[in-house]
Structures are given as C-alpha cells and as structure tokens.
Amino acid sequence: MDEILDGMTQIDCDILIIGGGTAGPMAALKAKRKNPEANVILLDKANVKRSGAISMGMDGLNNSVIPGYATPEQYTKEITIANDGIVDQKAVYRYAEECYGIIQELDEFGIRFQKDQNGEYDVKKVHHIGTYVLPMPNGDTVKKALYRQLRKARINIINRYMATRLLTGEGRIAGAICVNTRTAEFLVIRAKAVVMSLGAAGRLGLPSSGYLYGTYENASNSGEGYSMAYHAGAGLANLECFQINPLIKDYNGPACAYVAGPMGGYTSNAQGERFIECDYWSGQMMQEFYDELQGGKGPVYLKLNHLAEETVAEIERVLHIVERPTRGHFHSGRNTDYRKDMIEMHISEIGFCSGHSASGVFVDERARTTVDGLYAAGDMANVPHNYMLGAFTNGAFAGLDAVDFIKDMDFADFDMGDVDAERTRVLVPTKRDDGIPPNQIEYKTRRFVNDYLQPPKVTAKMELAQRRFEEVRHDMENEMYVRDSHELMRSLEASAIMDCADMAAAASLYRTESRWGLYHNRVGYERDDENWFCHTILTKGDDGKPAHAKKVVDDYIVEIDEDEKDAYNNQRVTSTVAAE
Numbered sequence: 001m002d003e004i005l006d007g008m009t010q011i012d013c014d015i016l017i018i019g020g021g022t023a024g025p026m027a028a029l030k031a032k033r034k035n036p037e038a039n040v041i042l043l044d045k046a047n048v049k050r051s052g053a054i055s056m057g058m059d060g061l062n063n064s065v066i067p068g069y070a071t072p073e074q075y076t077k078e079i080t081i082a083n084d085g086i087v088d089q090k091a092v093y094r095y096a097e098e099c100y101g102i103i104q105e106l107d108e109f110g111i112r113f114q115k116d117q118n119g120e121y122d123v124k125k126v127h128h129i130g131t132y133v134l135p136m137p138n139g140d141t142v143k144k145a146l147y148r149q150l151r152k153a154r155i156n157i158i159n160r161y162m163a164t165r166l167l168t169g170e171g172r173i174a175g176a177i178c179v180n181t182r183t184a185e186f187l188v189i190r191a192k193a194v195v196m197s198l199g200a201a202g203r204l205g206l207p208s209s210g211y212l213y214g215t216y217e218n219a220s221n222s223g224e225g226y227s228m229a230y231h232a233g234a235g236l237a238n239l240e241c242f243q244i245n246p247l248i249k250d251y252n253g254p255a256c257a258y259v260a261g262p263m264g265g266y267t268s269n270a271q272g273e274r275f276i277e278c279d280y281w282s283g284q285m286m287q288e289f290y291d292e293l294q295g296g297k298g299p300v301y302l303k304l305n306h307l308a309e310e311t312v313a314e315i316e317r318v319l320h321i322v323e324r325p326t327r328g329h330f331h332s333g334r335n336t337d338y339r340k341d342m343i344e345m346h347i348s349e350i351g352f353c354s355g356h357s358a359s360g361v362f363v364d365e366r367a368r369t370t371v372d373g374l375y376a377a378g379d380m381a382n383v384p385h386n387y388m389l390g391a392f393t394n395g396a397f398a399g400l401d402a403v404d405f406i407k408d409m410d411f412a413d414f415d416m417g418d419v420d421a422e423r424t425r426v427l428v429p430t431k432r433d434d435g436i437p438p439n440q441i442e443y444k445t446r447r448f449v450n451d452y453l454q455p456p457k458v459t460a461k462m463e464l465a466q467r468r469f470e471e472v473r474h475d476m477e478n479e480m481y482v483r484d485s486h487e488l489m490r491s492l493e494a495s496a497i498m499d500c501a502d503m504a505a506a507a508s509l510y511r512t513e514s515r516w517g518l519y520h521n522r523v524g525y526e527r528d529d530e531n532w533f534c535h536t537i538l539t540k541g542d543d544g545k546p547a548h549a550k551k552v553v554d555d556y557i558v559e560i561d562e563d564e565k566d567a568y569n570n571q572r573v574t575s576t577v578a579a580e
Contacts, residue, residue, distance in 0.1 A: 016191035020044030021052015023197035023378030023395030030399035045162035057140030059323035070130030072096035124262035166232040169414035173373035198225030205349025206446040222493035223500040239507035269297040283517030301342035367398035435481030438490040506546035
C-alpha cells in the first residue's frame with residue numbers, strides 16, 4: 001500500500017471546484033467559457049474521468065422541463081407539492097426555466113436522448129403534473145462526453161486529492177485544505193471562490209442487505225461536502241428530511257418507477273395488488289410502502305410479469321445495461337425473471353440527497369451558500385428533486401456566478417494556524433502503533449444510524465443516538481489507527497459520516513412535528529403548519545455542536561391551489577387493482 005509522506009504545497013487559483021462528478025464539471029466549463037482568463041481548478045478525490053454518481057451512466061433525465069410537455073410553472077407546482085410546500089420556489093423555478101437549454105447543450109456534447117419518429121424528445125409521464133422523464137439510450141456515455149469537454153476547454157484537473165476543510169477569512173471563502181489519497185501529502189489551495197459539488201451523503205445509514213458499501217447513492221460520496229460546509233459556518237437546510245428509497249432486496253438498484261412505470265410496471269403488495277396511485281418517489285410514497293408492510297400485506301414487489309414480452313425486453317435493456325450494469329447478473333444469480341416473478345423490494349437506508357428530498361446545504365437560485373464566495377450544487381445542495389439534470393443546471397449557475405464574484409476580488413487572508421490544526425487532526429491516526437481501523441468506526445456509526453434514526457423516529461431513540469455518536473466520536477478521535485494513505489482516506493470519510501450522523505439526529509429532534517411522509521415521520525407528533533411551515537437551518541454553534549434556527553418560506557412565485565396541495569397525501573389506491 002502507499003506509504004504516508006510528510007509534505008505540504010500551496011497553490012493559487014481564481015475558482016476552485018471540489019467534486020468532479022456532474023455539477024462540478026459543468027461549473028468548471030461554464031466558468032471557463034465565461035472568462036477564459038480565469039484560473040479554474042477542478043479537484044476530485046478519485047479521477048474525474050470516472051467519478052461521481054454518473055460514473056457508470058444514467059438511464060434518463062427524471063426532471064426535464066421541455067416545451068410542449070411541461071412548463072416551469074407546472075414543474076414548480078409539482079416540486080412544491082411533493083415537498084409539503086417547504087421549498088425556495090425561486091431556485092426551483094430558475095432551474096425549470098433554464099434546464100431545457102442545458103439538455104440541448106448536453107445533446108451537442110454527444111449525449112443521446114430518446115427521440116420519437118419526428119426527432120422530438122420522447123418524454124414519458126410519471127409525475128402528477130406535467131411530463132418530465134426523458135430516457136437516455138446510451139446513458140453510459142455521459143461521463144466520457146463530459147470529460148471530452150473538460151479537456152477541450154483546458155480545465156486544470158487535480159485528481160487523487162481529497163478536500164478535508166474549507167478555509168475562510170475576512171468573512172468570506174479563502175480556499176481549501178486537501179490531502180493526497182495516495183501519499184497523504186497536503187495541498188493548500190487559495191481561491192477567490194469555491195464551488196462544492198461532492199454529492200450526497202451516500203453512506204449515512206447501513207443498507208439492510210448488510211453490505212458496507214451496498215448503498216443506493218454512490219458509495220464514494222460519504223458526506224464530506226455537508227461536513228465541510230458545516231465546519232466553514234454555512235447553513236444546511238431541512239436535514240431532518242431524509243432520503244429513503246424503494247430498492248430491490250439485497251441489491252442497491254432502485255425499483256425503477258421512472259423506467260418501468262411509463263411502460264406499465266408498478267409497485268404491488270404480495271397479492272399483486274397496486275396500492276399507490278403514483279410510483280414517483282416521495283416521502284408519502286415511502287410512507288404508503290411502510291404502511292403496507294406494517295399492515296401485513298408485504299413484502300412489496302416490483303411487478304412486471306403482466307407485461308408483453310417486447311415491453312419487458314425494453315425494460316431489461318435499460319435496467320441491465322444503462323441503469324445498473326450488474327443488475328442482470330444479480331437476477332440471473334438468484335434465478336429471478338421479470339416475465340415470471342415479481343421482484344422483492346425493501347426500504348433503503350437513510351441518506352441526505354437533494355435528488356429525492358429537500359435536505360442539503362442551503363443555496364439560493366444562484367447556487368450561493370450563506371458564506372460569501374462559497375457555492376454548492378448537485379445532490380449536496382438543498383434544491384429539491386435535483387437529479388442529474390439539476391446537478392448540471394445548478395452547477396452551471398454556480399460557475400457563472402462565481403466568475404462574477406471574483407471580479408476585482410483579491411485572495412482573502414486566512415489563519416495558517418487553521419492549516420496546522422487540520423494537518424494535526426488528519427494525521428493523528430497515523431501516529432499510533434495500534435487501534436481501531438476506520439472501517440469499524442464507520443460500521444458502528446452507520447449501525448447506530450439505522451438503530452436510532454431510521455423512521456419512524458422516536459424521541460428517546462434519537463436522544464440516545466446522540467450519546468452513542470459521542471462515544472464513537474471519542475473512539476474515533478482517540479483510538480482510530482491507520483496503516484497507509486488509503487486507510488487515511490477512509491478515516492476522513494468516517495469522520496464526515498460521523499458529522500452527518502450528528503446533524504441528522506440534531507435536525508430530527510429540532511423539528512417537533514411529522515412531515516414529508518416517511519422522511520420525517522416522528523412518533524407522537526402530527527403535522528403542524530402553524531409552527532413548522534418553515535425551513536430549518538442548521539449551523540455550527542459556538543460550542544462546536546449543531547445549532548438551529550427557523551427560516552420562513554419565501555413568497556411563492558407560482559401559487560398552489562387548495563385542491564392541489566394534498567395531491568401527494570392521497571396516493572393510496574382505494575380499490576385494489578390486480579394484474580390480469
């Protein structure tokens with residue numbers, strides 16, 4: 001394994017972009033094209049060629065607002081209703097207005113989208129209001145096409161460096177501290193603006209399958225972005241609104257409402273009965289899933305065995321080639337066939353991800369955080385139901401605004417003592433001769449997340465979680481031991497997971513109501529719009545622990561009719577529907 005080396009280098013740039021998956025590359029491209037003279041650095045802890053949630057491709061755009069199929073007003077309504085009204089509509093609406101331009105740009109990159117016989121985008125309906133799902137026949141080429149654009153634009157790329165802390169000074173962003181994942185050498189990057197695009201907190205909970213890295217979200221995304229934002233003083237919004245998904249049992253692939261639903265597949269109980277009107281993922285959809293299990297009609301299944309052969313074959317093509325390349329091998333190994341069998345599903349572990357919920361680093365419609373010069377985009381920002389297209393679009397917003405921010409801006413001074421303190425924190429586990437390995441710290445943290453935070457949420461269990469997390473943190477800070485630079489990276493990921501677990505517990509205790517279906521189902525509490533129709537903003541308090549405040553929901557720019565507000569709360573099928 002790679003030995004640990006002692007060294008530190010400092011470099012400067014105008015705009016530092018951390019995270020080379022989806023939002024980061026688009027931010028870099030937009031910034032460089034707007035100002036070719038700007039020194040833009042794109043940094044990733046792995047390799048930008050194959051990093052991020054889209055590293056293996058994507059089966060489609062789940063939230064494409066294409067003229068003729070949906071309007072920005074319809075989309076804004078859909079997302080507002082799906083999130084119980086607690087959204088920043090300005091951010092949602094701006095995305096809806098400008099994402100079509102991004103689709104066209106991606107098309108020009110060579111990324112193929114499904115089109116009809118007339119050459120028009122072949123959009124499918126899954127949602128309540130409007131039609132937004134655009135399949136991608138060759139979604140596995142997304143990353144290749146994106147990387148070609150990065151090289152063409154001559155973006156400075158730094159691979160194999162993991163950002164561990166942000167630097168601030170003079171009331172604004174100043175840069176970041178990074179560590180080489182192969183050598184453990186340190187790199188301090190001064191920057192006038194920083195864009196964070198580090199993805200979801202994909203390893204917060206422990207999968208019910210028991211695989212440590214068998215998560216739905218990209219397992220390499222361990223919540224570092226949330227942790228760094230927290231320690232830099234940025235606000236994080238609605239972290240009690242967990243992401244929970246319907247997944248195939250014993251496999252990290254989704255139940256594929258976006259693929260199977262438009263073709264006639266649906267979620268059913270053990271009797272083959274459809275029990276929810278809409279398979280679009282939401283907190284209320286997951287609540288109905290949970291209620292079906294608790295009502296004794298489980299397990300819950302993905303039902304495709306009533307469909308025609310050619311339909312099943314097309315679903316297989318997408319699911320087994322584009323969506324998850326290992327999926328066909330999985331079903332073959334267990335001798336399951338969509339044509340004959342219903343496929344068992346289960347409720348996923350919890351996570352933070354704006355792909356499916358409203359939780360994340362708080363940003364406005366320009367992707368600005370509450371720290372001057374610091375931006376966030378993609379799955380770690382709180383613009384709800386972001387998905388891949390949201391990452392591209394909001395990444396573009398971040399890159400464009402960052403260029404404007406750095407005009408006539410010099411570097412902010414920061415305290416070198418902060419760098420020294422971070423080096424000490426990071427390297428402490430390397431100084432021990434023995435101790436607890438990082439994977440054990442991670443496993444215990446995530447095990448406690450499942451035991452104490454998985455909804456329905458119980459107050460006493462969440463309070464106990466905080467005590468247990470303190471105990472694990474003590475072990476982490478005083479006994480964790482690493483042997484090489486790879487384990488050092490894992491130790492830093494374990495630290496970020498711990499920070500996210502702390503924030504999840506604190507946020508869930510702060511909101512004393514139930515909301516967002518299963519996402520924040522708190523036992524003993526009903527929905528309370530009078531006191532809790534608001535964002536909750538979590539920051540790092542003076543005592544070093546999470547602090548909270550309420551933030552009012554800004555006035556809507558698209559009004560929601562009374563008869564529309566409960567669309568997601570009335571999803572249960574009143575009369576059972578069974579396949580013929």
